[in-house]
Amino acid sequence: MNGPSKKIAGTIYARQALLPEGFRDQLAPAAEQEALIVRSLVDSFHSHGYDSVSPPTVEYEDSLLVGAGAARGPQMFRVMDPDTQRMMAVRTDMTVQTARLAATRLADAPRPLRLAYSGNVLRTKGSQIRPARQFVQAGVELVGCDSLDAELEVIAVAVEGLQNVGIEGVSVDLTTAPLARALCEEFGFDETATNHILEALDAKDVGALESLPSDAKNIFGQLLASAGTADRAVDLMQAIGLSGAAGELVDRVATLVAMLATRLPDLSLTVDPCETHGFEYKTGIGFALFAKGGKGELGRGGRYNVVYPDGHAEEAVGFSVYLDSLMAVLPLADLPKKLYLPYGTKLEVAANLRNEGWRTIQGLTEGGESLKEAARLGCSHIYSEGAVSAL
DSSP: OOHHHHHHHHHHHHHHTOOOTTOOOOOTTHHHHHHHHHHHHHHHHHHTTOEEOOOOSEEEHHHHTSGGGGGGGGGOOEEEOTTTOOEEEEOSOHHHHHHHHHHTTTTTSOSSEEEEEEEEEEOSSOOSSOOOSEEEEEEEEEESOOSHHHHHHHHHHHHHHHHHTTOOSOEEEEEOHHHHHHHHHHHTOOHHHHHHHHHHHHTTOGGGGTTSOHHHHHHHHHHHHHOEEHHHHHHHHHHHOOOHHHHHHHHHHHHHHHHHHHHOTTOEEEEETTOOTTOTTOSSOEEEEEOTTOSSOSEEEEEEEEEOTTSOEEEEEEEEEEHHHHHHHSOOOOOOOEEEEOTTOOHHHHHHHHHTTOEEEEOOSSSSOHHHHHHHTTOSEEEETTEEEEO
């Protein structure tokens, strides 16, 4: 290639290195660390009987907007299918796809159905907490069980999976997203008033509740004040004396807290009965996963409905974790140790070294100084005269 051609090629490559905002190249050792974390998480899910599924990255738009997917519509990348002229979309969340599989291809599979997944998801816009627009999601869905034992199992699987990849100080924050809406219905508030109340509760803004009737203001104020450590929160929520659907949900939270204390006695557990943002499609108890020293949540989950083509629904509980959040908490892995094999090293010797766990870099040029070549290629060790030596 002559000089001008090289210059043109260099300019093109420079432009190619500039990626859209929210996207990035993942290089070593981070790329390998991420892959190892995903593998460890999925192995942990498998050990509890969850079978892996792998839905496509792109589906027809209407398939991804069913149930919980409706809230993700504005975040979807869309493209027209040239064959069918139907609009397709890139998945923003794999939970919706797993629910589709449960309601269609796996509709006749024995219940409870346990499914695991991992893969990349894309979103049109990042957030302040998660600026990335492409990241890996991994999780499980337990479909077809309305017992609290489903929540208990899924939370335990989530905690174990995070601990297995090195996350320390895992904590869980339980939420009751349907509680506030159920109370609004009992008080007879219209949709405008309900949305105002939900926004105030999400923002923990007691002052925004001042215009409510005294009985409603009192109950919502007590709910806001009850957020905190699980035992305290449960006591304060039960003391309110709620009835109907709201009261049943409080009782379920109290029971789940007791179950978690028995199964995971060292787990840091909190309850926030007024948190609804991001849990809008949950039909029961939701939860968010955190780690000591982390800046945001590592993942979230909870109970929701799998909607079937004929309109009927099935109970499900699941959770997802986000690999970018996990990577931000974990220390970056060191570059792997590599062993330089000088030119002419016998193939069987190289194979034996790899079987012992070494990563080998084969010299491809005869002659030269092997020590310098090994150092230039970033090797930590060299094979010489039948032995392995550190550089």
